[in-house]
Amino acid sequence: MAQLIIEGQELINDFSKIKQLISNFGIHLSNWPISKSAEAQQLLSKPNLDNTEKERLLTLHEHYFEKLKSKQGYQSRDITVLHPEVPDLDTLLAKFDRCHTHDDDEVRYVIDGSGFFGFVKTGGQQAMMKVEAGEYICVPAHTEHWFELGPSRRIKTIRYFTRTDGWAATYTDTQNKLCNQAFT
Numbered sequence: 001m002a003q004l005i006i007e008g009q010e011l012i013n014d015f016s017k018i019k020q021l022i023s024n025f026g027i028h029l030s031n032w033p034i035s036k037s038a039e040a041q042q043l044l045s046k047p048n049l050d051n052t053e054k055e056r057l058l059t060l061h062e063h064y065f066e067k068l069k070s071k072q073g074y075q076s077r078d079i080t081v082l083h084p085e086v087p088d089l090d091t092l093l094a095k096f097d098r099c100h101t102h103d104d105d106e107v108r109y110v111i112d113g114s115g116f117f118g119f120v121k122t123g124g125q126q127a128m129m130k131v132e133a134g135e136y137i138c139v140p141a142h143t144e145h146w147f148e149l150g151p152s153r154r155i156k157t158i159r160y161f162t163r164t165d166g167w168a169a170t171y172t173d174t175q176n177k178l179c180n181q182a183f184t
């Protein structure tokens with residue numbers, strides 16, 4: 001389950017409280033159950049997935065995409081798989097572990113593993129939230145944030161997009177004040 005640290009405060013474990021507090025940073029958090037099918041569980045247990053396996057996992061969770069398409073105009077989805085054997089994993093992660101914004105919402109559904117999002121509120125206060133399998137997060141466009149993998153260095157996420165013309169980060173000068181080690 002999600003965990004939250006707001007700068008200068010104690011770790012929070014209560015999901016309802018986290019959902020409410022993180023909304024003050026503009027972030028939407030939901031609990032989306034993962035498919036309990038044997039096929040999904042077998043695929044999720046693998047560190048890496050080929051394209052056919054990725055497509056199966058997307059299909060097994062397609063009802064969430066259908067809802068986002070019809071209600072919010074989302075157009076596409078894909079799946080990202082990170083694990084310790086991914087070539088140049090640290091180089092890849094270094095793109096996201098500095099404060100940045102996007103012109104589009106960053107929408108992620110974690111289906112395996114976990115990760116840590118940092119957020120910067122207008123006025124400068126920072127928070128870091130651990131997101132785990134079964135959790136959906138929407139970071140609205142122009143919200144200052146960063147992302148770190150935790151010690152397991154393993155996560156699978158379904159990404160949802162409202163546009164299909166690319167995904168870019170605009171870096172800001174803000175220094176991260178929190179890191180995932182605060183959670184251990």
Ligand SMILES: [Fe+2]
Pocket residue numbers: 096100101102106145146147169
């Ligand atoms: Fe981002």
